[in-house]
Amino acid sequence: MNLGDDHQTRTRLPDGGGDVYGGARRAGRSSSRSLVTVVGVVVLLIAAIAFANRGGDDSSSASEAGDKPKTSSTAPTGKHPVQSGFAHDEQGAQSAAANYAVPLGSDGMFDKTRRHEIVNAVYAPEVASSRQAALDGAYSNEEFLANIGLDKNGRAPKGQTFVSRVIPVGTKLTASSANSATVEVWYTSLFGLSGGDSTNPVTESWYTTTYQLTWSNNDWKVTDFQQKDGPVPVGRDQKASTADDMTKAIEEYGGFTYAR
Template sequence: MSLGDERETSGGYGGTGQTRTRLPDSGGGDGYGGTRRGGRSSSRSLVTVVGVVVVLIAAIAFANRGGDDASTKTGSTDKPATSPTAATGKTPVKSGFAHDSQGAQSAAANYSVALGSAEMFNADRRHAIVNAVYAPDVASARQSDLDKAYSSEQFLTNIGLNKDGSAPSGQTFVSRIIPVGTKATSANASTATVEVWYTSLFGLSGNGSTNPVSESWYTTTYQLKWIGNDWKVTDFQQKDGPVPVGRDQTASTADDMTKAIEEYGGFTYAR
């Protein structure tokens, strides 16, 4: 599955049911203009647009960690990459996903991170992600659909980006997926169905942003198939929620949000 990684299978089929993700905590904050930000406080139009992006979810975390033959240690102290929204750290495992239920859940969680990242707005990275994540018989069609979506001038304008997909001067584009949990509803030696519950951060950070960074909650169900010693996506469905009740916290200022995005790199491995 990885872009150049060798595989490592583990055992037979065990480990069904819910699993946990290993994700460090990230800070809270206070507001764009001092207003409170609820769990889904962005405009309905933006949520709809974000849905278009996330609905195509199934490949970014993978591209982020692809091609790195670094050690298997997870405690990397590498500084964040130049791009504020890029994942950081060395690849924690040299092999791919295990040929069992847990491996399928790991694949689905990481595909979610990949497909929801800002790298999907770069054609070359998007193509690499799609080819790494999707089954060969659906990758071409999916890539065509994604190219149309991410190159649409109207789409880019609606989310506040320039026609070339870049952020306006003085602003930072944020698009990240944070898996909260996974559940395998079915799994055997050749196929698996995995649900990934996650929250997403999406928007433009910076003074004057018309689409400030907001959070949304979704669950995506992936149909996976074991192909070429790896789990590949054949189809998926997305739905809203479950959405938790928002705490009484003040949203961060634009400057604080931008600083956090620049200082806290994204993850290359979700679980």
């Protein structure tokens, strides 16, 4: 593999329509910070192509110009875990890392069935089982869930919408060999509950997650990762949106399931 050259990260949208640690970490109560870190995948890793199945299709008709577009709250484009098949080279490794960060940091990690799909799609077979067990323990911890405003099943209170999204900004290859690669993914994340009664409003955070990847079964897979804060850009003097405006945006703008 020619992994030494520099390449720019490009954002590619799914054709029509698709992570564990690697998602976005949330700022929260100090009592839950350690769990949130363990669940970095959760919101930090987060984040990926695990759900990147290209091929969704909007059933609304373009001729219905007067109708309001149909939306699905926080629903990403694509229905299934990421399809495998990244190139066995530098760009393939970076694409895999960026895309895996998306599902690993998505709200799907808070649903047992979807979480298992993500883990099995993103992690190498030799580590998937142990990682899945660890994540099940973290995501079923009622204290952790309560601290971020969710019930024991990971669901938001009635009238509120849970938001957990990772948006990759760029990637950097830091090490490589024929069948392994280390890739840093810099991203921003949105995390919280939107709604008028929310005590955990949606906030923005910035992180960098370093993924260790291995070439397994003709695809790049995650074996381990580490997360750190930043780099964090200087905030602008923009006024925060109202709870109603944020909820509307979350409902009308579906998240991506395929990052690069």
